[in-house]
Amino acid sequence: MEKTLRLKTAEIEKISHLDYFNIAISVDCVIFCYHEKKLKVLLIKSDLEEFEGLYSLLGDLIRPDEDLETASYRILKDRTGMDDVYLEQVQAFGSINRHPSGRVITIAYYSLIDIKHHKLQLSHHDLHWQPVNEIKKMAFDHKLILETCLARLQQQVMDYPIVFNLLPEKFSLRQLQELYEAILGFELDRRNFRKKISIKDWLVDIEEMENDVPHRPGKLYKLKPEFKKKGLKKKSISGKQQAVS
Amino acid sequence: MEKTLRLKTAEIEKISHLDYFNIAISVDCVIFCYHEKKLKVLLIKSDLEEFEGLYSLLGDLIRPDEDLETASYRILKDRTGMDDVYLEQVQAFGSINRHPSGRVITIAYYSLIDIKHHKLQLSHHDLHWQPVNEIKKMAFDHKLILETCLARLQQQVMDYPIVFNLLPEKFSLRQLQELYEAILGFELDRRNFRKKISIKDWLVDIEEMENDVPHRPGKLYKLKPEFKKKGLKKKSISGKQQAVS
DNA sequence: TCAAAAGTGTTTTGTGTACACCCATGC
């Protein structure tokens, strides 16, 4: 979002007597990808003077005839050319002064895409994949939004089979482990990692090997089709005395 | 919310050319309390014809000069007379047709209060504490909102010292266990429960006993003051290889 | 003395974590 808005600010002023309807609502998407062994986010150069030189998340005002997910999908589709993307709502952010041009409440989503699939409209705009680690300052409260979304991703990553949305169809266990490390921000023990993943039973051995690697090639795996839903896969409930005891 | 709105709908129509500003934003609060060994929610009889006889959550439109938390606190204060309440945002709900009078996006919060502290404005309105289990149908999408909030509560309850907001200052371990059971919806083993709680080190033994009980009285405890923050207490991060390994 | 709940420990099972060696391949 944050773009169309500047044009509208004048209009907002005019209707200030409609107290409850001069709050705008946007959706902001934290679009993650995995590239060059780094977790990256798709950002766009802010076109507001106040934030000159800073990047912001991709977002837009919500249209009256679309629901929240639809708006997010629209942004994703517009910006990445991709359909059928993993998307999840995280939180609303609504501080009064979060937007310099007026009151805007935004609802944050994060999504996971395989960078190879997007026909990126990178060229025409100031779009840019930025490594998450290397981001210092952002426009608006987008740094906070990004951190919140990253925390949510980190929290979900071992419980639900979602990171596969960041990988190509076929991948090796090393690739998968490196991805987990990139998301979590620390290193994992290889044997323990493999054990843990194999217990989850998310993968099929497709009886193929890596090639193009300058060392012993690893086996390739796919995510089992039953986990390929783009929506959130609920953790099984499995018995009663699980949460407490 | 959902109340002021009916009056405004006409106005919305008038400004339909301001495409992006005829979406209203509300906050809805799922206010939990613990009473008669049941987890209950504060509801109000819907005043919309469409939902005659049904209950809805407490909510209101967000004012242009207040942020999301402020709006929620206002609702809580108005309805329960209580300040300083545990409150946490859960999610936004924004289906197009969730509100019969127009487009309203709502942001759901849940809060935990000690029923004994509220000077309830119960009398004057159709306010009502309803046991969570016994709720079948609600106005709007409020059943979904309630379920989502309850799920969030269940998920957080063993990790963060929050349920104490539902109890009086002093309580016995049995009371605490019954509360956990009410929230989680299943029974817990007494010895394991006590062990688990004692490991968390959230409580102080205040060297007092229950009285008024028709059996052997239990010891009373308080929550340690350092956990009395009303905001969310973050779980300690403790070492690297925790999430995965 | 009975009813009701308080209080307490041990065993078993599963999970998390640390750690080291041989193997297959490309160069």
Next chain:
DNA sequence: GCATGGGTGTACACAAAACACTTTTGA
């Protein structure tokens, strides 16, 4: 034949779960 990562198993520590008896109090 060497460098690089692939692939595997074991031992220890800790947490979860199942489970029963004695104690204290009020009625």
